[in-house]
Amino acid sequence: MSVTEYLQQSELFSGLTSEQVEQIVALGHEVFYNTGDAIIREGEPSDEMYVVCSGMVEVTVSRGAIPDVPGPPQLTSIARLGQGQMFGEMALVDRGARSATVRCVQDDTVVYVIPRQRFWDLCDSDHTIGYIVMRNIAADLSFKLRHRNLQMRLGGGER
């Protein structure tokens, strides 16, 4: 399966024509990861967003460093994202620092990386693409929030 075919199965590109998807594909590139590799780290500056073409990644947040307790902050897993899922989109929208760390949890995971500025330039020059993709990002963020709410309700944790 080609990168374009993979990406067409992502909600990010839902409603776009093949030609429009190709325009976005032309902005980015594939990166391969193995288990344990950090893709993005909480607190770092951001200028890219990502789509999982294949494999699996895990999103973790730190529970903060505890005063007088040596060692790194405790990391808590909040979700695993598989094929077709996007991450890093919050920073794409709000330009803030990374809100979570994302690590690869399956060997040979393939991630498509889309640079923020090039993506914004395309959205500015083609408002149809911009509207559809921003609507899709909003829908994905909403889905993740619903998922998180259910996780809190059924998972039984304050984590």
Added chain:
Amino acid sequence: MIYKVSYVVIGKPNLGSIVNLDAPPRVGDRVQLGNEMCEVIEVVDLIPPREDFAYLHVTCRPVDEAG
């Protein structure tokens, strides 16, 4: 149709996953979530379908090794 699925495991707040599937999960299916084998006990529409996507919420429970 692409099925965007939110998996949540009862009592395991850190095992949730979001994946796209070609076919909807069914009650009784077994699925590996993280290091845990789980059984699907409920499948519901999370939100209405849109374009080529259906949005499902799946509740699972851990399956013990003997199970």
